[in-house]
Amino acid sequence: MRLAERAGNISPSPTLSIDAQAKKMIAEGIKVINFGVGEPDFDTPENIKQAAIKAIRNGMTKYTPVAGTDALRRAIVKKLAEDNGLNYEPAQIVVSAGAKHSLYNAFQVLCQEGDEVILPAPYWVSYLEQIKLAGAKPVIVPTRLENNFKLTPGELQSAITPNTRVIIINSPSNPTGAVYTREELAALGEVLVKHNIVIISDEIYEKLIYDGNEHVSIASLSPALKELTVVINGVSKSHAMTGWRIGYAAAPQPVAKAMADLQSHSTSNPTSIAQAASVEALEGTQESLKRMVAEFVKRRDYMVERLNAIPGVKCNRPGGAFYVFPEIKSLLGRSYAGVKINGAADLAGVLLEKMHVAIVPGVAFGDDTCFRLSYATSMDNIKEGLDRIEKVLTSLE
Numbered sequence: 001m002r003l004a005e006r007a008g009n010i011s012p013s014p015t016l017s018i019d020a021q022a023k024k025m026i027a028e029g030i031k032v033i034n035f036g037v038g039e040p041d042f043d044t045p046e047n048i049k050q051a052a053i054k055a056i057r058n059g060m061t062k063y064t065p066v067a068g069t070d071a072l073r074r075a076i077v078k079k080l081a082e083d084n085g086l087n088y089e090p091a092q093i094v095v096s097a098g099a100k101h102s103l104y105n106a107f108q109v110l111c112q113e114g115d116e117v118i119l120p121a122p123y124w125v126s127y128l129e130q131i132k133l134a135g136a137k138p139v140i141v142p143t144r145l146e147n148n149f150k151l152t153p154g155e156l157q158s159a160i161t162p163n164t165r166v167i168i169i170n171s172p173s174n175p176t177g178a179v180y181t182r183e184e185l186a187a188l189g190e191v192l193v194k195h196n197i198v199i200i201s202d203e204i205y206e207k208l209i210y211d212g213n214e215h216v217s218i219a220s221l222s223p224a225l226k227e228l229t230v231v232i233n234g235v236s237k238s239h240a241m242t243g244w245r246i247g248y249a250a251a252p253q254p255v256a257k258a259m260a261d262l263q264s265h266s267t268s269n270p271t272s273i274a275q276a277a278s279v280e281a282l283e284g285t286q287e288s289l290k291r292m293v294a295e296f297v298k299r300r301d302y303m304v305e306r307l308n309a310i311p312g313v314k315c316n317r318p319g320g321a322f323y324v325f326p327e328i329k330s331l332l333g334r335s336y337a338g339v340k341i342n343g344a345a346d347l348a349g350v351l352l353e354k355m356h357v358a359i360v361p362g363v364a365f366g367d368d369t370c371f372r373l374s375y376a377t378s379m380d381n382i383k384e385g386l387d388r389i390e391k392v393l394t395s396l397e
């Protein structure tokens, strides 16, 4: 059967496929240390589960408005005002089946053939595919480890052409964990306003932020920036709710309306029960989040220290999210057990096969001199996994 060209151009998510491979080995009884995970290893807090159970009992099992229930949209409006200093009307909020779906809707209504979208690298894999699915051209702009993988105004300026329409900013970042400061965002914002470039600001890791770093939404920096920005957020990462599939966008009204109209013909509303649970996630106690953040900090610190102690490995201390992104440039070209390591993809193969450790090679994010380790796994796993990685990286020939 002939597939549409569009289908042929999609690459499956490499992060999900490595995760799947590791899970398959685990199912076969092999003890795999999985650093590939892209979700918190904590359970959804009890108060949130109870809200969902109550919603089922109360018959909240029917279609809801396409863009989300009034209760959830009001809770989101309140959250954006309190946490981010952003004032929106409920009509500017669109709730979708996860932030990934919100991003998809945004690219679909904002981009068309001939448009260029600036994508700072290392980037989260789905941005690249979603840009292409919208018919636009991704313009990948590499950032540097020395600058904590953050885009500078100069780098931004030189990537802009008359066709530039959108930029994606993801802070805290997956995969690097980098957090932009208020000043850095203001400097980028100045260039973006000057060229009238729309900003898709993916703030899904907002709550997973460490060392007193402050999360700043670029939309909050000026009315002009707010008019240009689509804010994307959700409960998946902040409340350990990846399986519930609730994300949302806040946007200028015509954009929000277009996203809701698009959604009305694809998925309709997100799950009614998960929406009720998300109201509790946003309005209920945030104790579980605090515990999760404290645990993530411990794990991150341990990992960064262990990685930097391995000769040839350079690892920044990320300010947010739950990933570290070490670089192994100076080790490339050497071999392990006869296998030449020319990039992190080769290392990932060796680690999974010989050491039963799953990592995500940087090739998935546009930079194969680095790899991503998630610390959304237990401290015992982290210790054991790093022992194994160290064994390989210290015995390259």
Ligand SMILES: *Cc1c(COP(=O)(O)O)cnc(C)c1O
Pocket (backbone or CB within 6 Å): 038, 097, 098, 099, 100, 101, 124, 170, 173, 174, 202, 204, 234, 235, 236, 237, 242, 245, 246, 247
């Ligand atoms: C996890 C993730 C998302 C999507 O989360 P959902 O589960 O779809 O809400 C979006 N952006 C980034 C960078 C992520 O890592």
